[in-house]
Amino acid sequence: MCGICAVSGENAYLVSRALLTRINHRGQEGAGLFVHPGNPSLIKAKGLVNEVLKDDDKLSTARIAVGQVRYPTQGALVPENIQPIVKTIDNVTYIIAHNGEIVGFRDLVKQWNLENEILSHYSDSHIIPFAIARAQGSNLEAKVISGLSELHPSWSLCMAVIVQNKKPLLVFARDQYGIKPLSITRNHLGVFALSENSLPSNNVQETRELNAGEIIFVNNDKIRSHQLPQKIEAACIFEHIYFHFPKGQFSGIDIIKARHNLGQQLALEEREKNMTISESTVLYAPDSAHIAAVGYSEETNLPLRPGIIRRHYQSNPRGFMAKPEKRASILEAKYEVIPEYVKDKKIILIDDSIVRGNASRYLVNLLRGGGATEIHLRIASSRIEHPCIYGIDHKTYEELKAHGRTTEEIRDFIGADSLLYLTVEGMYKAIGLSPKESCNACFTGNYPFK
CATH class of the missing domain: 3.60.20.10 (Aminohydrolase, N-terminal nucleophile (Ntn) domain)
Structure with missing residues (x-):
């Protein structure tokens, strides 16, 4: 990409x-x-x-x-x-x-x-x-x-x-x-x-x-x-979730609307599964999950706060793109907790996706260190279980945290109190694309061309 x-x-x-x-x-x-x-x-x-x-x-x-x-x-x-x-x-x-x-x-x-x-x-x-x-x-x-x-x-x-x-x-x-x-x-x-x-x-x-x-x-x-x-129409659905700047359109879909809907759908599915956490504060993983967190906050009527801030002037600010040997140092230099929004609070942390799980694990540990009493991770996309062969750098099954692992095993690795992904069906519904109109191979294993 x-x-x-x-x-x-x-x-x-x-x-x-x-x-x-x-x-x-x-x-x-x-x-x-x-x-x-x-x-x-x-x-x-x-x-x-x-x-x-x-x-x-x-x-x-x-x-x-x-x-x-x-x-x-x-x-x-x-x-x-x-x-x-x-x-x-x-x-x-x-x-x-x-x-x-x-x-x-x-x-x-x-x-x-x-x-x-x-x-x-x-x-x-x-x-x-x-x-x-x-x-x-x-x-x-x-x-x-x-x-x-x-x-x-x-x-x-x-x-x-x-x-x-x-x-x-x-x-x-x-x-x-x-x-x-x-x-x-x-x-x-x-x-x-x-x-x-x-x-x-x-x-x-x-x-x-x-x-x-x-x-x-x-x-x-x-x-x-x-x-x-x-x-066949096969627009990369990961553009709507993460890659595209949070403005404009891709495949005729408004990016802001899609990400806002992903957050709302996440709240709806959480409610259906009786996983709602009352009296909690909503945070987002900066910055790609911000709009999804707005949608989630509006649907749940829970307060949204900027509890994690990101320093924007690093030489390689997107940790997902960095080579493995650089990711840990980038995360450490990049994020900081605002204690006023975290200490002694139950936290709902919204993130756009989990690929390798390292960033999510780091942020959960960061919030623990900031005094959060509970941390519940909510992911505004489905489980990434399959590699991308079209130009996104998660190319092997071995590096994907969701491949061959249950959601409970992933939660345990990350260290959150609970973990919820969007369903594949909910993801399509929120974005406004059908499976036949998008490349969703990293979620489903259905490659439009292989």
């Missing part, structure tokens, strides 16, 4: 840097940007956007940009895997920013005899220019369409293609399952694509999500759309 953008218009460097900053929560291991014209034309490094992309008047004339913030789920943490990647094949240069994970890409590497081009530590994104270069087609756009149609999910991508010294052709595209988000906006600054449909409302701009299987070409600010045959 990464964040990608592309811009065609004035001040492309500044606009794209601002867009990447808006989606820096989607990837924090690296950031990169290609600009045209520009000197340098490619800037990328490990770090956050504000650490990598600085003010530079020399780039003010750029009219084209392609960028990414990286959250690595494939390939080693090496410079070659920080995007955009740049590859020239047969005098055509491809500049690619990719979000997702292409299933079976190593099989394609072998099938196409690319072992010497795509080394073992390279990410799956490196297969994309070769898929296009080897495709049949009477012109560049036809080759792009043919090449992308050969790739398995999951991918959303922004790409610039340069034939010799001509102006770059911009390409925005989503795979035929629509697993990963991508939106297009047109306003007075030009045309741009962004992973999330979360820009400020503006009456003079048009914003929409790309359809599953849609490929958009932008050439001299002229836009042309091509639609690949759609497979």
Whole structure:
């Protein structure tokens, strides 16, 4: 799961840097940007956007940009895997920013005899220019369409293609399952694509999500759309629960409304199971569970308090994304209890999900240390029992706390007094998607493509 953008218009460097900053929560291991014209034309490094992309008047004339913030789920943490990647094949240069994970890409590497081009530590994104270069087609756009149609999910991508010294052709595209988000906006600054449909409302701009299987070409600010045959609707449900910024839409669903409904549904299911904790205080795991906690608090008429605060200026603030050896130190540096809201109180702690259980365990221990008398953990999603093969970094059964364990065993590991997950049915109902309209494989084991 990464964040990608592309811009065609004035001040492309500044606009794209601002867009990447808006989606820096989607990837924090690296950031990169290609600009045209520009000197340098490619800037990328490990770090956050504000650490990598600085003010530079020399780039003010750029009219084209392609960028990414990286959250690595494939390939080693090496410079070659920080995007955009740049590859020239047969005098055509491809500049690619990719979000997702292409299933079976190593099989394609072998099938196409690319072992010497795509080394073992390279990410799956490196297969994309070769898929296009080897495709049949009477012109560049036809080759792009043919090449992308050969790739398995999951991918959303922004790409610039340069034939010799001509102006770059911009390409925005989503795979035929629509697993990963991508939106297009047109306003007075030009045309741009962004992973999330979360820009400020503006009456003079048009914003929409790309359809599953849609490929958009932008050439001299002229836009042309091509639609690949759609497979099945499989929007990643984890976007609604956790990944997406708490604003905007994905798969036509309002993110704030979905998370608020998840909290309300959690309270309803708690009541049905006679697990309501009276005279308690509702807290949330900062910050992704905040809106679900609001919905839960409203449904239960229990007070909501900011009992756990998060320091927002860590170099890698999303512990879920960090590598295992970093997670413990990130948690310790990140959270602190406000004793006035915790000491001598029964606490309902709302969190969006449990993947490995380490963060939940840490927060429960933190609240115990803050003087809470009881801690009841409520999860605004279902049990994550299956790995993700589409670009979220929980890739093995062994690392998933819910796989092969009962809810009681998980509660015991975390140290809470009680633990309640949403049912799968309640999760669908709250978000407003049916199982047939989403990728829910991490909860159900039903993979839209494998």
